Amino acid sequence: MDPAAEDAPAVNPVPETPADLLALATRHGLNLTEESVEFVDFGLDYQVALAADGAGQRWVLRVPRRASVVETMAAEAAVLNLVGAHLQVAVPDWRIRSGELIAYPAVPGIAGMTLQDGEPHWTVDPTSADYARRFGALLAQLHSIDAERARTAGVEVRTPQQVRQQWREDIEKVTTHFQVNPKRTDQWRHWLSEDAYWPQRTVMTHGEIYPGHVLVDESGAITGVIDWTTARVDDPARDLVFSYALGGEEVFAAAVEAYADSGGQPTEHLLEHCRLLWSAGAVGYGLYALETGEQAHHEAAAAQLAADPDGGDPA
Template sequence: MSTIDDVIALAAAHGLDLLPESADVNEAGLDYRVVMADDTEGRRWVLRVPRRADVSAGMAAEARVLDLVAPALAAGGIAVPDWQVRGPDLVAYPALPGSPGLTLPGGEPEWHMDPADPGYAERLGRLLARLHSITPERAGAAGVEVRTPAQVRRSWAEDIARVREEFTVAPALAGAWQDWLEDDTCWPPATVMTHGEIYPAHVLFDGDGTITGVLDWTTARVDDPARDLAAQYGAAGEEMLRAAVSAYGEAGGRVHPGLVAQARHLWDASPIGHALYALTTRDDADLAAAAAALDPGA
């Protein structure tokens, strides 16, 4: 879709009567183009248009995740998208209450909250304890992808091997990855239902800082609990990571001895994910950015 009018027309084909003059577009997402617009009764809608065929193919899996997590998080006053339009060319749902803690106008980060706020760390920990309480058995029964601890570790090893085959990786970085793969203390003894990209751009807040909703469940699955804590380390450092883990444990989350270290490792492994994304898109700019991150001295 090349224009907002095209997206509004697509919504109309799915039965939504939206006002073009009310529309705003967000181009920052890697997988979806997002447009927000009002209907004729003043209700705000979120329209997600997939950018690639592989994104469309994954939408059914995300829908199953939303159906699973919605009641668990609603019990804690936290909303997730209610997809009222579910098509291969468009997802649409009523806008959730609250505003994101981070936006990227023009590609530059603009913070609307303080990620180093101890109050946020506590709320994040409680949110994750609630999400992670969904058992792998329930997730599997709902058709959500389930990875065992052994599969999580093996998947990282395979991803690292693929990146090293496709790119030049600085020896120090490659060595750090190998040490991490071999360190038994970091890897989780159990896996849990995770979001996968839970950071302030995907978290909604009210005016008091209360978390009201969580967006973008594209990468959600049963996996390493640390994947939902890594961004807290990246945004706010180890002290606030430990604060979130403390609140997580107090709220019933299972804290294994290597959880904090694993969250740090996962954040430091971000270039692996960027490289895999570049291999998916095969875009020259994406490939160049991934190569630079993997071998900064080249």
């Protein structure tokens, strides 16, 4: 099992049955029991499953859904090597990495959110001030990783100017291909034009650190963080925004207070920046729909972008 195996575009369809998945794992030297297989179709980029080997060790298996995902594996591996040596919580330790499979021993803990029959099931309360404080302290630790150390490790680094410019380009691309509610475009123009919203420094970020990717123990303590596909040095708000989006302003304030107490450096207009950043999340989905070319995603992104950001009828 060589975690540094050469990446190549995935050409096989994702496994549809436990037997298919076991055959794939066996080809990579990992022998699992069929009765232990549990599919967790949670991510847009990977099909995810859990299974145990003969000794009872639980494994996570990630099967890329398309070739473009395979191209990001090396970058994610570099991130894991960096953050694994820095954080006090666990991250995935890849034992297998190929163009058709990533596998690693399960990170300890239970995901803060899972999907059951398509509906979210919460292990943690995202409106809890206690969880917010734990979350803020974790982010302070992650964001303290030196940007130059990240660059040396092979992690993508964006300057504050590059972050802002990338948003300009992404918004322009999405508004070119989709009909976007004018209220959204007005908000985004205001956001991009106001210097006070934008960070003067960028930090090591996860990018999708919502409860589905945060593992906790029975006491609610954070034990691990998974799925580092979108991690890079970027705007610290891209991590903090999840506390605002899921918990509201009071919970966000608790997270930011813990963040600052643990060494984080919140900016003056962080709340308003996070409000607008969350609104711009529809841009990311539009880009994803364009990348995949899948009609279902295109239609869903179009509906989201056309919707009134304040909850009214689409334009």
